[in-house]
Amino acid sequence: MDEAHIKKILVLVEGAKTDVLLMNKIISSYPILDDYRIVSYCTNIYALYQEMMMAGQEDLEATDILLVLKSREKREENRKLFDEKYTDILLVFDLDPQDSRYNLDSR
Template identity: 40%
Template structure:
């Protein structure tokens, strides 16, 4: 039995609206009520550049809460960042169209932020957070074949329009436990396909790095990648039995 009362989560997300909305709904469904969300307001490559500028070769020793306190001097954010948390999540888009894109930077951050109960765990959404809605159906395996190409995310509105046309998830507030479990089951199947092995909840840190490696190689070779939202895998990691929700009526 997972003790939800002991979980207190700090989530550092890229944007100010979409990411907090999705994350709050996912955590609400999962019973994780103690959480704070701080928007970074810039992308993953900005984060790397600022961290490296601040810490240089000691970047492995970054204190993400102290770092963010320098960026967010407002009293509300300071209070949040002064708190004690059991888990720290960092949720960012892949953004390969950014002129600062670097596979090396991305992999380096995944290596540094690989444990939610310590320095934090980084979750990358491919290509962006709207991948949460990229399901034509939750009742078949069509999601496993869903791809995107670089042209669709330059500008990003092309991809967002595509997702709006095809999604079977029309109202975030109406997503149920059972539907979330279906989404996670499909994501896990897709992760296994990408990595060509069975990935367990206990191996999630290594799995996220393997996914990034495979996606980066595919982008380089074919200018296309698999659609994948990894941030909701956090709730599977802390409670793998959540897939039992598939049996709910």
């Protein structure tokens, strides 16, 4: 694959250990030549959604998710990752319907 076609992918997962291991296992099962980074968010999708809304990011299509992630990140190495440019950002989270913020009618 020519270098111009290689994607740079950020995979954001919910958990710190199991989710990272699982995503590494899944990705290693396929011959993916793209550059990717797996980063643990260490909380659930509802917390991310709430942070985006509190930051005034009501238009989810126009949201700079890297800016939202960087603003809450305490680990310097991850803040640097959020400064980079990615062709794709994948959010891999559980549904967590038991969470009090779960709302079937939310966007």
